[in-house]
């Protein structure tokens with residue numbers, strides 16, 4: 001069942017663990033982002049705004065991201081995996097829940113996320129209602145149904161398929177997911193997938209740009225938004241400048257249906 005308010009998604013952050021600019025980096029891509037704030041990227045997180053506010057991932061930038069977007073409450077949080085760029089903002093919810101007297105936030109995540117949270121964030125347990133989810137589970141919320149799918153990133157990492165009027169998958173982080181996930185992508189309207197590196201000369205469980213686009217095209221999903229973008233390459237164990245903004249625009253032009261996300265980008269999914 002879909003809620004009364006047409007929901008929209010907002011990209012709270014579209015960077016990888018390496019933000020743009022990265023404070024330690026003086027490459028041309030970072031210098032360009034220093035000179036043009038519209039190119040800056042904070043750690044990847046997504047919010048679904050409707051009758052409720054549901055956020056996927058809460059990295060260390062989450063409080064600034066919510067403030068920037070004027071989001072004053074959060075009802076539900078889904079975590080994809082226990083890497084700091086995806087969960088390290090959890091302590092930021094302590095104060096709103098205690099001072100502003102929010103109800104408990106519903107916190108969903110795979111078994112290692114919930115287990116580590118219970119162990120490492122003992123003092124915060126009272127502010128969250130914890131839900132362990134596993135691939136195949138479905139959670140019906142006011143604005144959409146959420147399905148948990150396995151990603152290829154860490155042992156327990158997951159992505160989410162969100163069924164509002166627009167059906168989309170959020171697969172961040174990871175490379176080509178396992179077949180049981182790929183089979184669930186049939187008939188979706190939109191794929192949101194990571195593209196951590198513009199180019200990558202080692203094997204990580206993260207996509208480089210061309211491989212992310214190849215995977216999207218194989219799914220047959222008409223639209224793709226790339227996020228978790230460091231906008232760098234990785235060569236010989238070094239971070240190097242990635243594509244320029246105009247090269248990125250040209251790249252979009254060559255692949256109909258493809259968009260690079262940016263911080264603050266909003267799309268109606270109602």
Ligand SMILES: [Zn+2]
Pocket residue numbers: 016017083085086173228
């Ligand atoms: Zn990440």
Ligand SMILES: [Zn+2]
Pocket residue numbers: 022025026027028029030031232239240241
């Ligand atoms: Zn750089």
Ligand SMILES: [Zn+2]
Pocket residue numbers: 081083153173
């Ligand atoms: Zn990760």
